Amino acid sequence: MLVAFTLLLLFQLAGEAIVGLTGWPLPGPVLGMLFLVAFLVVRGAVPEPLEKLSAALLQHLLLLFVPAGVGVIVYAALLAREWLAILVALMVSTTATIAVTGLVAQALLRRQERGQ
């Protein structure tokens, strides 16, 4: 487990270092995720401790968003003034984004499958 956690941190560190050096518009951890995939491709299998650790982390992924979310209290005054515009914009935009992405992807996936 300790080796697996060290591995995740090292991939993240490598990702952050490359983003810091190149200025790519990409978060370090996402690059780290790609490094992990590359590592697994070379290795050909997921080591068991890594499998367990990633399952544990991903099972409670939602918890990890709580601390940043509590930051909402810092902007209480601004949000009290503009909450309606913000809420409507977020809800409508999120709904539209989900529908558009899902429909475009599904249409292309179906077309691809018919072509095969």
Next chain:
Amino acid sequence: MTEPFFRLWTYLAATPLLGLALTLVAYLIGDAAYRASGRKPYVSPVLIAIIVLGALLLATGTPYQTYFEGAQFVHFLLGPATVALGVPLWRNRHEVKRAALPILAGVTAGSVTAVISAVVIARALGASEQTVLSLAPKSVTTPIAMGIAEKLGGLPALAAIMVLVTGVSGAMMGRYVLNAVGVRDWRARGLAVGTAAHGQGTAIALNVNETAGVFASIALGLNGILTALLVPVLLQLLR
């Protein structure tokens, strides 16, 4: 009665222990409510935890920075957890490779929709320009959104809030929106919630179906890159 309580609170709040323990307790309360509802997506454990913690901090006059000194240990795990998404991604690599074109097209369409609709609606409803600029990158994962908002002249911390609310609403509504428009393919459903609602959409998708979760995590990464590239251009067009 209240005075010794506040003295104890002030003493404990000075150590990271309190913020960390309260974060876990608040989340467990939210998670218990979610389970008790029969795992209804509109009962958001994140939202419940934030309301509990926010009310507690406001009631006790504890500054957010003091709370975050403890909560940062939980916050920190977002990085390694994002890296860990590589495991399900690798397991489904063949399916992902086959669907490369639909993935790229779907996420691009969603990325443009997210930015344009948010900016146009917020402006029409009279939001300040600073709010609009903090709102534009709301569909991407927090660190990218904060970077984009800063470059545009918005408020990075406010952008983080927009990202959070977007994630909560996407995770709550995703299933219903997709059912309503008739998207049944798990891959397309995953791409949709990952594009619109980044990490929280991905977390929900992973809980429901592994294929959906994998496609959501790809959408999360891809949309982060696309939005960073597209937002400056789209805002120029919307001027």
